[in-house]
Amino acid sequence: MTILSSFFKKASTAFNGYSSYSKLLVVCTLSSGGLLAYSESQPDVSTHSVEGDQSESKKKKVVVLGTGWAGTSFLKDLDVSSYDVQVVSPRNYFAFTPLLPSVTCGTVEARSIAEPIRKIIKKRNAEIQFWEAECTKIDPSKKMVSCKSNLYKNLVGNSEFSLEYDYLVISVGAQVNTFGTPGVMENCHFLKVLKFRMQELEDALKIRRTVSDCFEKAVLPGLSEEERKTNLHFVVVGGGPTGVEFAAELHDYIQEDLVKLYPLVKDLVKITIIQSGDHILNSFDQRISSFAETKFQRDGIEVLTGCRVISVSDKEISLKIKSTGEVCSIPHGLVLWSTGVGTRPVIRDFMEQIGTGLYHKLFMLPIEIVEWKSNVYPIIYAQAFVFQTDRRALATNEWLQVKGCENVYALGDCATIDQRKIMEDVATIFEVADKDKSGTLTVQEFQDVLDDILMLRGMKEQKWDIEGFKSALCHADSQMKSLPATAQVAAQQGSYLSRCFNHMEQSAYNPEGPQRFRGSGRHRFLPFRYKHFGQFAPLGGEQTAAELPGDWVSMGHSTQWLWYSVYARLIGLLLLESRFALIVVVNGLHINEFVLP
Amino acid sequence: MTILSSFFKKASTAFNGYSSYSKLLVVCTLSSGGLLAYSESQPDVSTHSVEGDQSESKKKKVVVLGTGWAGTSFLKDLDVSSYDVQVVSPRNYFAFTPLLPSVTCGTVEARSIAEPIRKIIKKRNAEIQFWEAECTKIDPSKKMVSCKSNLYKNLVGNSEFSLEYDYLVISVGAQVNTFGTPGVMENCHFLKVLKFRMQELEDALKIRRTVSDCFEKAVLPGLSEEERKTNLHFVVVGGGPTGVEFAAELHDYIQEDLVKLYPLVKDLVKITIIQSGDHILNSFDQRISSFAETKFQRDGIEVLTGCRVISVSDKEISLKIKSTGEVCSIPHGLVLWSTGVGTRPVIRDFMEQIGTGLYHKLFMLPIEIVEWKSNVYPIIYAQAFVFQTDRRALATNEWLQVKGCENVYALGDCATIDQRKIMEDVATIFEVADKDKSGTLTVQEFQDVLDDILMLRGMKEQKWDIEGFKSALCHADSQMKSLPATAQVAAQQGSYLSRCFNHMEQSAYNPEGPQRFRGSGRHRFLPFRYKHFGQFAPLGGEQTAAELPGDWVSMGHSTQWLWYSVYARLIGLLLLESRFALIVVVNGLHINEFVLP
Structure with a gap:
């Protein structure tokens, strides 16, 4: 311990001008719980966090990056009179993405599933500023984001600008x-943003055009039957809900519309789904997965x-059969191509800054410090790296704060929310609960911490004996997955965060969260809890499989209607006065979309 | 005359293998009426024209190039049981182009003004073959067109093919x-096809996006007021109906929608129309032109x-003020950019083949022929050049037959229909009418040709004395403009031509056209007559100016409804069962478009 605190002093001097890093470094090396402990054990530092001071008369600057489900849902309920809100997104509309696969086959009109952000802002009386631009760099040390307009072509004036923030919401x-x-x-189509200046809706429209182009190609004079077949072979990579829904929509579109327009080639069409796992829809209940496979087999x-x-x-597409290696x-x-999601470069860069950035900074230390205790070095490296870099997404705590950057939220x-396991904290909890420092807990002492533990893990109170409680905790831990x-x-997180921002002041003197086990006082807010409304996979021909909470599985004809009503409930408030609700309901009833005047 | 016919013999020999050219050459040099006389004076040659022989049991091949107003309207009524019909077009939909300017501002949905050609074909029981391809070359000597699929990207198989025709319909x-x-x-937007693989509808959608992009650019942080103004300066080049309608729609779109979404820059927007003539809408009645200018001045x-x-x-856009040269x-x-129309390369090439192609062929003659009578050469050159090349469009006769290529129709x-003036034919008419070769016309002889002259010029019979008749003819001639x-x-020409094709057989023994003054017998069909339904220019804010037949000018509030009903009448038959009629009517009533299930 002496060695480490001596290291701290030296490092602290060396890090002159990097004070936040030096503090971080200490936590890194001292805390057994990893860097996570930082924000909780040093609440005084996080003056700019949600839980920080709000007594200043000047409005705090909130910069929101992105206008998808999370960002839009955050903006929807945020009390804009308390904050100076600026939104940066390359996409000036919100897209109802669950209907994207339907756009590819013309079931739904692209325009009907997009709501301009400026219209959403107008409803908030234009107190929100919106910039159609891409965030190119997040600089947490200067509390600043650099942006570049994606309309650089023919732009008169400078396309780059920077915004300062007190709070940054990354979505x-x-x-x-x-x-x-x-x-x-180069050769695939996507239903997810691919790169700068490409947008989901345009991709979906492009897919629609390309499908009909494939038929036009196939009927050209002078092609062999084999060539016609190849032009009409549609391959979907990825057997998740998006890929399955696309395959199903495509099958219906071809069978209901296209074969009538191109009767000569109707027997040459083929759809193939390629899945690396053993079953399609493998995140669903196994009954649904089988149901979908049987239905697809029947449909060819x-x-x-x-x-x-x-x-x-x-x-061509080249495959390796996993079992044989062929x-x-x-x-x-x-x-x-619809297989999983990757990290955007700006996020990767930000993760490196707050993660391995620390490691790189170490190289700039005077050489004697690095050599001074060589075994410190790999420890710091390993912890810092795992901290943010070796992930597909930004790690946040249960309050959606980015770990290592408390005034930055990510949703x-x-x-990804990185929850510690309760079992890791058992010693700390015991210490906090053991008020008389007797080394044993009285029933009263135990009762005092119980509510906080239950709150932290979203468990309902029951009657437990001590073994039952331990096993209940273990069970809660084992249920934790990303x-x-x-x-x-995304929508629930945005909604949760806006509530936190709106209750910032009253929560300062009336915290509602659980007790801090690694600090004093209580957390201001309850941690974020996800409510699962189930999953849904349209399988074509009005057949739909849905998995709803409570082990309720629905398959067959009317499921789609049920599901759209679930979505309508989710988005109901967000789009109350817009044309969305109507579309969703009307689509559920299999009438085409209907744009109101 | 001796010299010329001697030239003909030599040229004829030299043109061995170019027999059609050699015949053409003769007419060129012999006929005082120019090449025009050819098709009429040699009706026996045109066996593949509309007026040709249809007794063969094998169906004649009709190739139609293009699916715009002319091509679609031709296909609509063509009796497909009598012909083997193949359609080639890079655009697999028919677009209701008068509503294109509305698409640019989102008043009308792009999808609503497009009808897939395959759906139109399906209604004809798929007896028409359609290839989504561009015609790259017309070879009248082989009666063949070369085509290239515009879906060459990722096409499996050959993208090029050739089609033989008996009749070719160029539209x-x-x-x-x-x-x-x-x-x-590089720097302008268009509402007309620009080049290979660009399509009007996509251009219109791109304009819509670009207009909103201009506003997004103008509100970016850090721009000077001057830069914001420049981003919001919309320039329309061309003060014809399309340019004026676009400017008016844009003005409404900005004032009704965009200024509410971008309130900060609402006073910086400017629209400018640049017109080379003295007035906008100069093809309209002068009252309409003034009305539009006054309205635009009021609107800023x-x-x-x-x-x-x-x-x-x-x-920037650079201008020269015509009066001062500044x-x-x-x-x-x-x-x-919406100023007039130009010739497509494939048409330019075809015109050169049948026009100056002749001139170029001359260079291949044995040198003694070219030198033999040097003053023949410029005459041939001048006539052949004027014949097709020095035009913006293919010259046809009143029956829409391409001059110099009788089995090819262009619409x-x-x-462009190249009508001869009746006055040029007076000598011929006199000769035909003077049956007893007395050198004078009896009343009876005159009466016999009168009907044909009236028919040929679309004049109604009246009581004339000889001077009155002459002046009526002069008036009819002076009214002839392209x-x-x-x-x-285009729609009327398509409809006219399909009727000709459908009545080919009965018209052989029962011709309905006027007497041939430069040949024997009667023309099979009445010449094409254009019925003008007036012109229409929406001026924004529900103000519309329309010019209708009979010197009827309507300006103001309800004119637009009137106009749409005119269009609905024009397209009523074509789109009877589609969703078009509904859109047009509903749009007239200023309800948004309405896609039926």
């Missing part, structure tokens, strides 16, 4: 994950499971 | 005319008349 979403597979970027949609795509060219090539007319697909990258999660 | 439209102005192609739309654009850069530059945010914007490049003309 930029994720991007396509190609897993580095050669040829994917081929499902290739246990295959990994190794490359995609403009004419490699084969399939000619294709169109490939839709939606670009973030939340899926879905619209549901 | 490929025109393209943007930049008059060679530097920078126009600047009209710069008497200015010629000399170049366009991404930031040159000035205006910074802009967006330029819409719509790519064609038809405007509008949807109305």
Whole structure:
């Protein structure tokens, strides 16, 4: 311990001008719970966090990055009179993404699932400023973001600008994950943002055009039957809900519309789904997965499971069969790539700054410090790296604060909540609960901390004996997994965070959260809790499978209506006065979309 | 005369293998009426024309190029049981182009004004073959067109193919005319097809996006007021109906929608129309032109008349004021170029083949022929050149047959009807009418040709004395001007031609046309007559000016409804069962478009 605190002093001097890093460094090396302990053990530092001081008369600057489900849902309820709000997004509309696969087949009109951000802002009486630009750099040390307008072409004036923030809300979403597979970027279509200046809606429209182009190609004079078949082979990579829904929509679109327009080639069409796992829809209940596979088999949609795509060219897709290692090539007319999500470069860069940035800074220390205790070095490295870098998304605590950057919040697909396990904190909890420092807990002492533990883990109170309580805690820990990258999660997080921002002042003297086990006082807010409304996969021909909370599985004809009503409930408030609610309901009833005057 | 016929013999020999050219050459040099006389004086040659033999049991091949107003309207009524019909067009939908300016401002949904060609074909029980491809070459000597699919990207198989025809119907439209102005192609937007693989609807959607982008640019932080103004300066080049309608729609769109979303910059917006003539809408009645100018002045739309654009850069547009010769530059945010139409390369090439092609062939003659009578050479050159090349569109006769290529028909914007003046034919008419070769016409002889003359010029019978008749003919001649490049003309020509094709057989023994003055017998059909339904210019704010037949000018509030009903009448039959009629009517009533299930 002496060695370490001596190191701290030296490092602290060396880090002159990097005071926040030096503090971070200490925590890093001292805390057994990892860097996480920082924000909780030093609440006095986080003056700019949600839990910080709000007594200043000047409005705090909130910069929001992104206008997807998370960002829009945050803006929806935020009390804009208390904050100076600026929104930066390359996309000046909010898209109802669950209906994107329907846009690809023309079931739903692109315009109907997009709501301009400026219209949403107008409803808030224009107290929010919006810039159509991409955030290119987050600088947490200067509390500043650098942005570049994505309208740089023909722009009169400077396209780059910087914004200062007191609070930063990062909700930029994720991007396509190609897993580095050669040829994917160039030769596939996507239903998720691919890169700068490409937008989901345009991609969806492009897919719609390309599908009909494939038919136009297939009927051209002078092609062999084999060539016609290849032009009409539609391949979907990824058997998750998006890929499955696209395959199903495509099948219906072809069977209901296209074969009538191109009768000569109707028997040459083929749809194939490639899935690396053993089943499609493997995040769903197994009954749903089987139901979908049986339905697809009946529809003639081929499902290739246990295959990994190794490359995609403009004419062929190469696969490796995982069980045998065999490699084969399939000619294709169109490939839709819908496998998981990856990290955006700006987030990757930010993660490196607050993660391995620390490690790189170490190289700039006077040489004697680095050499001084060589075994400190790998410890710092390992902790800092795991801290943010070796992840697909920004790590936050249960209050959606980015770990290592308390005045920065991250939500939606670009973030992941990193909960510690209660069992890791048992010693701390025991220490806090043991008020008389007797080394044993009285029933009263135990009762005092129980509510806080239950609150922290979202458990309901029951009657436990001590063993039952321990096993209940273990069970709660084992249930902790990262939340899926879905619209549901993002929308709930945005809504949760806006409530926190709105109750900032009253929560200062009336905290509602659990007791801080690694600090004094209580947390201002309850931690974020995700309410799962289930999952949904339209399977074509009005067949739909849905998994709802409480082990309730619904498959068949009317499920889709049920599901849209779930969504309508989720988005009801957000889009109350817009045309959305109507579309969703009307679509549920299988009437085409209906734009009100 | 001896010299010329001697030339003919030599030329004829030299042109061995170019028999059609050699015959053409003769007519060229012999006929006082120019090449025009050819098709009429040698009706026996045109076995593949509409007026040709239809007794063969094998169906004649009709190839139609283009799916705009002319092509679609031709296909609509064509009796497909009598012909083997193949359609080639890079655009697989028919677009209701009069509503294109409304698409740019989102008043009308792009999808609502497009009807897939395959759906139109399906209604004809799929007896028509359609290829989504561009015609790259017309070879009249082989009666063949070369085509290239515009879906060459990722196409499996050969993208090029050739089609043989017995009759060719050219209705490929025109393209943007930049008059060679530097920078126009790169820096302007268009509402007319620009080049290969660009389509009107996509252009219109791009304009809509760009207008809102200009506002997004103008509100970016850190721009000077001057820079904001420049981003919000919308320039329309061309004061014809399209340019005026776009300016009016844009003004409404900005005032009704955009200024509410971008309140900070609402006073910085400016729209300018640049017109080379003295007035906008100069093809309209002068009252309409003044009405529009006054309305625009009230709306703050600047009209710069008497200015010629000399170049366009991404930031500025350079003008020359015609009266003073002064040159000035205006910074802009967006330029819409809508000035007249130009010839497509495939048509230009075809015109050269049948026009100056002849001239070029001359260079291949044995040298002694070219030198033999040097003054023949410029005559042939001048006539052949004027014949097709020195025009913006293919010259046809009154039956829409391309001059010099009788089994090829051209209609719509790519064609122009080249009528001879009756007065030029007076000698011939006199000769035909003077049956007893007395050198004078009896009343009876005159009466016999009168009906044919009236029929040929679309005049109604009246009581004339000889001087009155002569002056009536002069008046009819002076009224002959080329038809405007509008949807109305194209649709009527398509409809006329399909009727000719459908009545081919019965018209052989029961011709309905006027007497041939330069041949024997009667023409099979009445010549094409254009019925003018008037012109229409929406001026924004529900103000519309329309010019209707019979010197009827309507300006003001309800005119638009009236006009849409005219259009509904024009397109009523074509789109009876589609959703168009509904849109038109509903739009007239200013309810948004309404897509039926």
